[in-house]
Amino acid sequence: MKPVAGIIGGGVVGAHIALALAKRFSVYLIEKNLRLGQETSTRNSGVLHAGIYYPSESLKARFCVEGNALSREFFSKYAVPFKPTGKYIIARDETEEAELERLFENALRNGVPDMQHVSMKKFRNTFPFIQAHSAIFSGSTGIIDAADYMNTLAALLDRNDVEVLKPCAALGIASGPKIETDRGTLEADVVINAAGLYADEMAKSAGLFDYDIIPLKGDYLGTRSFALDVPIYPLPNHTHGTLGLHLTPTFSPEVLIGPSEALCSRKDDYTIRTPFEMFYASLKNTFAPSFLPKIELYEGYSGNRPRAYYKGKRCEDFTIIEHPSGVMHLIGIESPGLTSAPAIARHVASLIR
Numbered sequence: 421m422k423p424v425a426g427i428i429g430g431g432v433v434g435a436h437i438a439l440a441l442a443k444r445f446s447v448y449l450i451e452k453n454l455r456l457g458q459e460t461s462t463r464n465s466g467v468l469h470a471g472i473y474y475p476s477e478s479l480k481a482r483f484c485v486e487g488n489a490l491s492r493e494f495f496s497k498y499a500v501p502f503k504p505t506g507k508y509i510i511a512r513d514e515t516e517e518a519e520l521e522r523l524f525e526n527a528l529r530n531g532v533p534d535m536q537h538v539s540m541k542k543f544r545n546t547f548p549f550i551q552a553h554s555a556i557f558s559g560s561t562g563i564i565d566a567a568d569y570m571n572t573l574a575a576l577l578d579r580n581d582v583e584v585l586k587p588c589a590a591l592g593i594a595s596g597p598k599i600e601t602d603r604g605t606l607e608a609d610v611v612i613n614a615a616g617l618y619a620d621e622m623a624k625s626a627g628l629f630d631y632d633i634i635p636l637k638g639d640y641l642g643t644r645s646f647a648l649d650v651p652i653y654p655l656p657n658h659t660h661g662t663l664g665l666h667l668t669p670t671f672s673p674e675v676l677i678g679p680s681e682a683l684c685s686r687k688d689d690y691t692i693r694t695p696f697e698m699f700y701a702s703l704k705n706t707f708a709p710s711f712l713p714k715i716e717l718y719e720g721y722s723g724n725r726p727r728a729y730y731k732g733k734r735c736e737d738f739t740i741i742e743h744p745s746g747v748m749h750l751i752g753i754e755s756p757g758l759t760s761a762p763a764i765a766r767h768v769a770s771l772i773r
């Protein structure tokens with residue numbers, strides 16, 4: 421008989437961990453919603469990040485670079501829709517130059533492949549509607565169809581004999597370890613808390629009291645007023661430590677604009693609340709002045725970043741911590757978590773004997 425692993429949370433991270441453990445354990449994946457990946461895993465920009473932004477020694481940098489490569493292998497093996505678009509990051513005027521260069525250097529330090537400085541003549545010819553002073557290009561960035569990705573993971577879990585319990589809400593983690601759920605108790609040899617926005621609540625039930633998740637809401641608008649086949653990002657937003665309001669192509673003619681940033685009190689608030697005027701104001705420096713009035717925006721969707729705090733101080737990095745023995749918590753798996761998921765799973769599986 422194999423030992424039992426109980427995983428709370430059927431997002432992209434929990435699903436990859438379940439697959440990584442499926443040979444060694446009888447795996448139970450507990451998901452409170454009807455389908456896998458209905459929360460943050462499908463409410464994001466759908467960008468396979470390269471690893472440009474994060475401090476070199478961070479888990480984010482390591483797992484993003486590794487996760488980018490592992491995800492590409494996964495997408496090609498299981499035919500998940502993926503476009504290797506690359507991405508531009510732009511400096512909008514001279515004052516932003518130094519930071520753009522700092523990002524470029526940081527990407528090289530992190531081992532990000534295929535980084536390039538861009539000829540502005542060519543850039544302006546291709547994107548006459550964008551205002552940019554200079555730009556860098558990341559060739560290893562791409563876009564993913566996150567819903568299709570989750571469907572593929574669901575089918576693989578089934579093929580690998582993972583017992584997916586859904587809808588089934590974990591109520592807490594008790595000593596043993598065991599998971600109390602609204603459908604009874606699961607006795608396990610190891611428990612993994614991959615509950616995304618709710619990972620703090622599961623952690624507290626296991627005696628890890630000092631982590632809190634306060635969602636940082638991100639709204640997206642859509643537009644079809646222009647065509648775009650490469651994501652275009654401004655420099656990061658330092659107020660909230662996010663990547664800034666970017667333009668992202670999709671698998672349809674729609675271009676996504678977002679995500680905005682607002683601390684929000686409810687983890688399940690997915691109503692678009694950012695006024696359209698705020699989007700137009702943020703885009704004023706990105707688009708050529710004559711072009712902006714031609715852009716027609718409509719409501720897209722919203723996602724909540726699982727922003728974690730330890731004793732009130734923001735956790736800049738992913739937190740992966742065992743407490744008590746046999747119970748692993750993944751807290752604050754915000755961006756680049758979609759990209760990092762297979763690398764996080766490989767790491768967690770290596771910690772579990």
Ligand SMILES: Cc1cc2nc3c(=O)[nH]c(=O)nc-3n(C[C@H](O)[C@H](O)[C@H](O)COP(=O)(O)OP(=O)(O)OC[C@H]3O[C@@H](n4cnc5c(N)ncnc54)[C@H](O)[C@@H]3O)c2cc1C
Nearest residue numbers: 429431432433452461464465467590616638756757758759
């Ligand atoms: C606006 C936004 C943009 C982003 N853009 C990108 C991007 O472009 N690229 C990128 O790499 N990353 C991006 N991210 C980050 C990425 O989406 C997340 O890091 C990733 O989806 C986290 O996956 P997860 O499985 O940890 O969490 P989730 O997807 O939230 O999964 C957790 C699951 O746990 C379940 N759950 C919670 N509590 C319980 C319970 N008590 N019982 C049972 N089930 C429970 C939930 O229902 C949920 O399905 C973005 C995030 C946001 C919000």
